[in-house]
Amino acid sequence: MTLVYLAGAILSEVAATLSLRMAAQADNKRKWFIGLGAGYLAAFVLLTLALHGGLALGVAYGIWAASGVALTALASRILFNEPLTKVMSLGIALIVAGVLTIELGAVH
Template identity: 70%
Template sequence: MTWVFLACAILSECASTLSLRTASRDGGKKWFIAVAVGYVAAFSFLTLALDGGMALGVAYGIWAAAGVALTSIASRVLFHEPLTKVMGAGIGLIVIGVLCIELGTDH
């Protein structure tokens, strides 16, 4: 169940960050509410993952890295922001780094 909580934390954080982009552009209060609710949900799910026994280094590393990668890809799709080959390589390195963190933990 800890992995489900971590996945929910990642998705909540990505949704919040994407909402923050929209809120900063449009300035609507409803988007700032979505940002706040999303970040509270993200930290709540991350707390549940940690409470379920996931190591802090693993949980935070995966949460942060996956959030960066997914937000970069989603901002390309939703906002037509650049996603260069170098950025793609960086996302690939993030994936490799997360795998190294996970494979390096004792189960």
């Protein structure tokens, strides 16, 4: 169940970050700021539940932060037509490799 909480925390954080981008360019900013606040609140609650379930802090935070960066970059490419260069794609691949390395290192 801890991984479900962590996945929810990641998706909530990405949704909140994308709401921040929408708030920056929308006429009706209020609804986007509500989504932003709700997304970050849900992300922290779900991350807390994942930690409470026994997930190590270093592993949980590493996966949460790195996955959030990678998914936000991909989503911003799709939703906002922002650039995603070969160098940025390499960075995302390195993030994935780093998260896998942390996860493998946590298993004894």
